[in-house]
Structure formats: structure tokens, C-alpha cells
Amino acid sequence: MPSTANYSACFVCGRLTALKCRPCTDAGVDLFFCSPECQKLVWFAHRQVCGPGKANPPCLPELSPGELQSARERSRNPIVTGGGHPMTLAGDLEGVSHDRFETVMNFIGGPVNECSALPNKPYLVSIVRSTRWSDPTQKPNISLRGLPDKFVIDHVSKLICGVCSSLLGADILPEKVIETSWWTSLIHRLVLLSATVKVALETCDPKYFAWACSARLRLVQWLHGGMNIGDAALKAALADYDPMTTELRYICSPRLQEMLRQSQQ
Secondary structure (H helix, E strand, C coil): CCEEEEEEECCCCCCEEEEECHHHHHCCCCCECCCHHHHHHCHHHHHHHCCCCCECCECCCCCCHHHHHHHHHCCCCEEECCCCCEEEHHHHHHHHHCCCHHHHHHHCCCCCCCCCCCCCHHHHHHHHHHHHHHCCCCCCCCCCCCCCCCHHHHHHHHHHHHHHHHHHHCCCCCCCHHHCCCHHHHHHHHHHHHHHHHHHHHHCCHHHHHHHHHHHHHHHHHHHCHHHCCCHHHHHHCCCCCCCCHHHHHHCCHHHHHHHHHHCC
């Protein structure tokens, strides 16, 4: 972890640091970790997108045969979006891709960054994963201990959908998100936040709850600032977006925070 001239908040705990992840730096990505301990804490998730060939653009895991089968089985099931409007997975995929559901399903498997047939494949893959949580016929395991292996990528997918839907609503969603100057930074931030959320929920450690909350606030600041690329339209589109999932709402709830403060007294 080399020292550099510029400082930033550690992506895990928020402490100001000049230390970066060396493999990601070699790949052209600045990820700040104040210590090996912070880096190791989220390594179980970060290793999927760390270093040359994996970091820039990030290589998200492709849909498994089970996920593809599930998508077909629940394609017409009603789901509820954040705005409360009933939708379906098929309708969402068709609305974003402008292709028929079956056409999307024929090409959505395989490497996520292979976008020749589906230009915004990473977003479409995230829709498949995130809608499972909004389908009343599905019962994903969201217990606080022993979270499923796919928790991080599912949580990342929900956040990706929130960002991309905000851009879509403002009619500025790029045709290929992986070719933008902000995609790589966004995914790394979401992976590290989601990993911290998983650690907090599984350990119930007040310190990690606090870290997850502060990481969410840093993400909010970064998003509301237009992801630091100087695009006024992007900044306006994200001005009202709040990256608040069910898990983050629980972790950052005032009631839980008060309980944690009392437990430390």
C-alpha cells in the first residue's frame, strides 16, 4: 500500500489517509485504505474487482444458471418499485433495453462486460438481481447472521439500479455505462460499502455499524456532487437520489444508533 501526495477518506472507516490499494492503482483506480486491517476487512468482496484485468472496468460476476432460470420463472410476477408502481421484471428489462424480454434473456448470460448485443448489460444484470428482493413470491434469506454468499452482489445491484434509474428518469443514461468516466469509481464504492454492510450485519459490532453509516454518507456526498466529473446534468439527476436500501435503513436508523450509544455507556 504505497503512500501518495493526495489524501482522501478511507473507503472503509473514513479516516483520512494517503494509502491506496496497490493493484487497483496499477489498474488506474484510486482506492484509499488507511490500513491493512481495513483492506482485509472487505477483501472477501473487493478481491472480485481488484487489480489489472478486474478493476477497470470492474468485472461483476455473470448470472448463474440458477439466476437465469429464476429470471424466466418470475418474469411476469408483479414487483413494486421505490415509487410504489407495480412493474414486472420483463417490463423493466424491455423498458431499459428496448428489446423483447426473450431477446434480452438470450444475451444476458456470460461475461457482464461483453456488451456487443446488450449495450447496457451491466444495468440489465443488476435489474435481474435486484428485482428478486422486490418480488413478493420470492423469499431471499436476509437474516442478520449467516447472510447468503450473494448478499454483496445483490446489494450492489440494488444500488446500481438506483443510480441508473435516476439517470434514466432524467433521460441522460448513457448507452454504455461501462464506457463512462464514472462507472469504475461507482462500482468500487458500492462493492466496498456493501461489504461493510455485510460485516456489520453479521458481527453486530457497533463500530462496523458506524462505519457503514459513514460510508453511506460519503457515497451520498459523492453522488450529489455529480461523481466529481463536473457534469451539471449528472449532478442534477442525482441531486435527490438517496442510496438507502432495506439493510442500510436498518443500520442507519436513529433508533438503532441510540441503542448502540446506550450499549456503549
